[in-house]
Amino acid sequence: MTEDIQSSIEGLKQHMIFLGTVVEESVTTAIKAVRTLDNELAEKVLDGDKKINSLEVNVEELCLKILALHQPVASDLRFVITVLKMNTDFERIGDLACKIADKVLLVNRTRQALGSSSPIIMPSEFDEMFETTQNMFSFCLDAFVREDSDLCYKVCVMDNLVDEAKRAIRIDLEEISKNKPELQPYLPMILSVARGLERISDHAAHIAEDIIYMLQGRIIRHEISI
Amino acid sequence: MKNDNRNPIIAIEDSIVQVRDLNLFYGTSQALFNLNFDIPRNKVTALIGPSGCGKSTFIRCINRMNDLVACVNINGSIQLDQQDIFDKSVDVIDLRRKIGMVFQKSNPFPKSIYENVIYGLRIGGVTEKPVLEEAAELSLKRSALWDEVKDRLHQSAMGLSGGQMQRLCIARAIAVSPEIILMDEPCSALDPRSTAHIEELIRELNGEYTIIIVTHNMQQASRVSDFTAFLYEGELIEFGKTTDLFTVPVKKATEDYITGRFG
Numbered sequence: 001m002t003e004d005i006q007s008s009i010e011g012l013k014q015h016m017i018f019l020g021t022v023v024e025e026s027v028t029t030a031i032k033a034v035r036t037l038d039n040e041l042a043e044k045v046l047d048g049d050k051k052i053n054s055l056e057v058n059v060e061e062l063c064l065k066i067l068a069l070h071q072p073v074a075s076d077l078r079f080v081i082t083v084l085k086m087n088t089d090f091e092r093i094g095d096l097a098c099k100i101a102d103k104v105l106l107v108n109r110t111r112q113a114l115g116s117s118s119p120i121i122m123p124s125e126f127d128e129m130f131e132t133t134q135n136m137f138s139f140c141l142d143a144f145v146r147e148d149s150d151l152c153y154k155v156c157v158m159d160n161l162v163d164e165a166k167r168a169i170r171i172d173l174e175e176i177s178k179n180k181p182e183l184q185p186y187l188p189m190i191l192s193v194a195r196g197l198e199r200i201s202d203h204a205a206h207i208a209e210d211i212i213y214m215l216q217g218r219i220i221r222h223e224i225s226i
Numbered sequence: 227m228k229n230d231n232r233n234p235i236i237a238i239e240d241s242i243v244q245v246r247d248l249n250l251f252y253g254t255s256q257a258l259f260n261l262n263f264d265i266p267r268n269k270v271t272a273l274i275g276p277s278g279c280g281k282s283t284f285i286r287c288i289n290r291m292n293d294l295v296a297c298v299n300i301n302g303s304i305q306l307d308q309q310d311i312f313d314k315s316v317d318v319i320d321l322r323r324k325i326g327m328v329f330q331k332s333n334p335f336p337k338s339i340y341e342n343v344i345y346g347l348r349i350g351g352v353t354e355k356p357v358l359e360e361a362a363e364l365s366l367k368r369s370a371l372w373d374e375v376k377d378r379l380h381q382s383a384m385g386l387s388g389g390q391m392q393r394l395c396i397a398r399a400i401a402v403s404p405e406i407i408l409m410d411e412p413c414s415a416l417d418p419r420s421t422a423h424i425e426e427l428i429r430e431l432n433g434e435y436t437i438i439i440v441t442h443n444m445q446q447a448s449r450v451s452d453f454t455a456f457l458y459e460g461e462l463i464e465f466g467k468t469t470d471l472f473t474v475p476v477k478k479a480t481e482d483y484i485t486g487r488f489g
Contacts, residue, residue: 073444073473074475078474
């Protein structure tokens with residue numbers, strides 16, 4: 001029997017929240033793996049990617065089913081379209097968490113190959129970047145669940161903080177490269193982690209913009225500079 | 227909801243009909259409440275709303291079909307080309323020549339296809355055969371029926387399919403070159419293919435005629451119309467561009483109705 005549109009929309013929302021929490025867990029674990037250079041945590045992130053991919057396909061199928069069977073309009077249409085777009089962002093954030101986890105494995109492999117025991121110096125801006133990126137994604141999920149557009153605008157503002165932190169990290173890494181030549185092999189990997197986090201925050205900002213469209217019907221992309 | 231009818235009249239650049247403070251009563255029962263809006267010229271305007279909300283009552287005001295109902299009392303005005311259609315000086319026959327109508331159930335006359343199409347012209351006094359033949363061909367072509375009936379124009383219209391009969395009624399309506407075509411649920415008795423034909427036809431006529439269509443089919447309203455009016459319990463709740471109304475409706479009642487939460 002065909003579900004009514006409200007039940008289908010509610011079901012889709014639950015699937016999306018579940019996918020969101022799995023992706024959030026993946027990002028948190030990837031960050032923890034970077035902080036501790038823990039191979040086990042990094043492997044956990046990589047193992048979880050299949051699950052994210054499968055959940056993404058599932059959400060997309062649900063969206064297509066609702067579009068085909070119910071031809072939603074107004075808030076229902078905006079919801080389904082937003083979920084379709086967020087779904088892609090979620091999956092890409094999952095991929096980026098994997099790339100970050102990959103770098104942890106690469107750093108540890110490089111250290112082993114070089115027989116190095118000197119500590120890896122992470123620029124201090126990483127702390128802010130870790131926290132802000134995680135918060136941005138959590139706020140997106142909260143905004144989606146609580147239908148809170150104020151939180152979305154906050155996420156858009158936070159994206160600028162992450163961009164600034166990444167710029168500062170790049171400058172710090174150039175300094176480290178000059179002062180600590182023994183760390184040079186790791187610096188591209190560390191920069192790559194910063195780039196991954198920055199891209200995660202970009203996706204979170206896109207999600208926030210899409211949720212604003214879902215809630216208010218306004219497309220704010222390219223429109224505002226916060 | 228009764229007191230929620232304070233929509234500012236949406237500015238329509240080129241409107242053909244201006245509805246002002248329109249109230250309609252069936253005896254003591256009020257069916258339309260203080261309607262105020264403009265209908266854009268040569269565009270398709272859809273009227274949506276639950277059964278009994280006054281959609282059909284409203285379009286029957288435009289060609290004064292409600293004159294035929296004894297207990298109807300109307301106040302307010304409907305201006306067509308700067309003239310109030312309720313004015314005593316208005317010739318109703320002339321008004322109905324300007325405003326064609328297509329009904330839910332197709333109603334061809336028990337005559338030939340050709341005679342059906344030219345019926346309005348004959349009544350209007352046109353007798354020249356070449357003029358009538360040209361009008362019949364043009365109207366049938368515009369209603370996308372010509373290819374299907376050109377070889378049997380003088381056969382009975384009653385032998386056509388439901389979808390063809392409805393297109394014949396549209397051809398009959400446009401043969402007299404009306405300014406406005408009113409359509410009261412023109413596809414509700416048709417199968418999806420015939421419905422698609424009629425919808426395509428509406429889109430083709432868009433730009434040449436002002437079409438006002440009553441429909442219960444939300445998807446149809448969103449597919450064929452440029453503007454949509456949502457009526458509820460005799461009041462105009464929202465009127466605007468169809469793309470806006472179906473993506474970001476302003477009123478909660480509109481949102482609830484088009485998403486199927488009530489009605």
